[in-house]
Amino acid sequence: MAVKHTKRTEDYSKWYNEIVQRADLAEHSDVRGCMVIKPYGFAIWEKMKEILDQKFKDTGRSNAYFPLFIPKSYLSKEADHVEGFAKECAVVTHYRLKNSDDGSGVVVDPNAKLEEELIVRPTSETIIWNSYRNWIQSYRDLPILINQWANVVRWEMRTRLFLRTAEFLWQEGHTAHATAQEAKDETSQMLEVYADFAEKYMAMPVVKGRKTESERFAGAEDTLCIESLMQDGKALQAGTSHFLGQNFAKAFDVKFADKQGGLDHVWATSWGVSTRLMGALIMCHSDDEGLVLPPRLAPIQVVAIPIYRSKDELRSISDKMNLLKDAFSSKGISFKFDDDDNRRPGWKFSEYETKGVPVRLAMGPRDLENGKIEVVRRDTKEKDLVDFEGIAGYVASLLDEIQKNLFDKALDFKTKSTVEVDDFKAFKKAINKGGFVSAHWDGTSETENRIKEYTQATIRCIPLEQKKESGSCILTGKPSQGRVLFAKAY
RNA sequence: CGGGAUGUAGCUUAGUCCGGUUAAAGUGCGCGUCUGGGGGGCGCGAGAUCGGUGGUUCGAAUCCACUCAUCCCGACCA
Structure with a gap:
């Protein structure tokens, strides 16, 4: 029996919400505006993280970690910056609870008021530049190329899973340079990293561009971005890279001695992508049946489902599958053999379709006898009966083809739109x-x-x-x- | 913060207008069984202080007041 789901043409945002939940990516938490990222969704985010992290490191950046809490006074040091974020900050005012007098539970202890309130970071420029002041004295200390993986909080009025939540995960790069040109080059270079990631891994075509003054990051001189187009015709900002000029260096008094012995403020950049990329990924490729994942980001790239009646049949199919497991693992392909006896084949087919697994294999007694295996690709739903011999190689090139097809399809859509x-x-x-x-x-x-x-x-x-x-x-x-x-x- | 709506089993909902004994269904969950090539069939079972507090009444999921929470539409928004 087919289960009815909302189609994209009926109600796009309802379709989106259902996909997120049906594919087991995330759910609403009891905390307003916050989400729980479930293991399958987090596995995709982890893949994104892993790839981006490697790219950052390959281009000479290193990771560090700065505090979650920012003293209120820091945030107000850069005028545009504070104006941009003031309306959506969570503020810590106390540091202790106590039992209420009437015994009804715990209350905030009024005697534990913080002398200076702390802001839960909406972004970390201020706290990081406060540190950079101490790290930088000379041109020899530059450039500083640091990234951090962190959570941030922006108290949004209206939230949507992955696309806009009060708390979200991201990476934020913060760099310091001796010259404006070097900082500008950094801004462009990181934009390229993002664009490359979006297109090569997410299979999502993007437009690289510059924000207008009114859309610019609060505190930036120049904001570069990658913009992508979702299937409903709405645009989504997928990543930003900012040239911050000397704004933060001036606000936090970060100066360096140059070769000639002169003193100048440092030039800055910041750049980031967030769990919002998950939303982009979902809306870019998925269809009415469920999630569609590009192979390079799929936690499970190939799933195999046995079809059997007796235990003996299952055993002989399992033997074959174990051979496959080794073949795939030697090619670096993630493979799952789902021999769960509590779920039936039809249920599994739907399940992995919903979760966007790029390639599904199925083998039953007939196939076993004929030396065949059924191969179904998620992107086109095409079904083929293929020789078992050499199947790993066949699937490897099929995965490449799916990756390419998803990008081509999305590019075609973007061009036409x-x-x-x-x-x-x-x-x-x-x-x-x-x-x-x-x-x-x-x-x-x-x-x-x-x-x-x-x-x-x-x-x-x-x-x-x-x-x-x-x-x-x-x-x-x-x-x-x-x-x-x-x-x-x- | 303005306008609208909703809170009943893990989930989706019926019942509320017009008060009446043991609160109903689907799905999910557990057990058994037949099954197995596209979300199985049958049988049995567990699971709900009807968001909370107070009130009206012989009697409240149902009426009244207050309260909390969530969702939608605005406003706001990298």
């Missing part, structure tokens, strides 16, 4: 249809805001790679030097 328009009427129509809309803009925040009011669309980015082209702003008609990318966004 990106349109150029030259007047406001066409713009409104295109925005309502969904997707990226490439249009001329006069470069002012006023115009940007008015367009947002009229259409709910925002400028996702000013693409880094694009042809120079003069034109006129779709709203005001004023001259423009190039197109920017608009979309409704998550």
Whole structure:
């Protein structure tokens, strides 16, 4: 019996929520706005982490860890920064509980008030730059290239699993440089790392771009980003890399002596991606049956299901599967043989489909006799009967093909969903249809805001790679030097 | 913080308008059995102080008041 689920075309956000829960990725916690990431979901995040972490290290960065709590006074040192985050900070005011007088439970001990309140980090620039002051005296101490894997808290009004939660996991890189150019290069380099990760591993095409002033990170001089397009036509910011100028160095008085003996403030960057990538991954590839995972991020790449009546049949199939286990493991392919006798084959088929396992194998008595095995790929659901001999090699190249196919499909969708328009009427129509809309803009925040009011669309980015082209702003008609990318966004 | 809605078994819900004895179903869970190539069938069983507190009443899941929580729509939002 097929179980009814919400389809993407019926209600996209309902579909999304159901996938997250059905695929066992995460659930709502009793704590408002916070989620529990379940083992299967966390396994995907761990793969992302592992790959990114290696990329950071390969490019010369190292990990460190800074405190969860930030003294309130630190946060207020950089004016734009505090303004950007003040409205969504959790604050620690006391350090002790006590039993209530009426015995009804514990209450906050009013005598244990902190002299200076602590902010639960919404991001760590301030506490890190406070340390950097002590670490940096000379140009010889630079650059400092540090990353930390951590949780942060932003008290959001409305939350959605993975996409926007009050607490989330991320990595934040914080670097310090002797020159502006070096910091800018760092910002670009890390953006490349993110783009490469998104495309090669998540199989998710992205647009690399620059944020407009109003979308820029609080405290940054320049924000670069990768933007991706979800299947419902809404854009999602998947990663950001900021050139912070000397803002934090000035706020925290971080100076260094250069070769000539002069004293100057240090140049900074920060860059990050979060568990939001999980949301992007889900919305980029999954279908009405459930999750679809790119092989390079799938915790289980291949699952095998035995079909049998008697114990003897199971035993002879198991013998074959154990051979496979070794063959796959020597190729670095993660393989699961599901011989759980409490679940039936049909149930298992649905289960692994829901969880997005890229390749499913099934073997029954008939196959065993004929030296065959059934191979089903998750992305196209194509089913083939293949010779058992040499199956590991067959599956290895199939996984590569699936990885490529997912990217190609997503790229095709993105290309088809990106349109150029030259007047406001066409713009409104295109925005309502969904997707990226490439249009001329006069470069002012006023115009940007008015367009947002009229259409709910925002400028996702000013693409880094694009042809120079003069034109006129779709709203005001004023001259423009190039197109920017608009979309409704998550 | 404004507007709307909902809290009943692990989950999804019926019952509430119009008060009545042991609170109902599906799913999930446990046991048995037949089964097994796309979410199995049958039988038996466990599981709920009906969000909380107080009130009205002979009697409250049901009516009233208060309270807590969650969800949706706004506002806000890397």
